[in-house]
Amino acid sequence: MSQNEMILLVAGVPAVICLLWGFLKKPGHSLMVIARGMFSILLLYGIQLTCIHFGWGQGVRVNAMTTAVSGVLGIPGIVLLYLVRLL
Numbered sequence: 001m002s003q004n005e006m007i008l009l010v011a012g013v014p015a016v017i018c019l020l021w022g023f024l025k026k027p028g029h030s031l032m033v034i035a036r037g038m039f040s041i042l043l044l045y046g047i048q049l050t051c052i053h054f055g056w057g058q059g060v061r062v063n064a065m066t067t068a069v070s071g072v073l074g075i076p077g078i079v080l081l082y083l084v085r086l087l
Contacts, residue, residue: 015068033071033072034071036070036071036072036074037067037068037070037071040066040067040070040071040074040077040078041062041067043070043075043078044059044060044062044066044067044070044078044081045062047059047060047078048060048061048062059082059085060078060081060082060085066081069081
């Protein structure tokens, strides 16, 4: 098993367990996180297209990690991703 697979197991299995537990206990909250994640994908993609159009660089790429961060934290998470990108 490679190091990347180990990291995925250590981070992914507890996340899936928490998500499933959240669906069983409070499905409204879990659906809200998923809806916020979908909105953040659209927002990140729109910001990325704007950055490319005006020549400001690539912006933050849309992937599972950025979707998870912005899905849990919302718009402050998107701001955090861009601050990390600047550093």
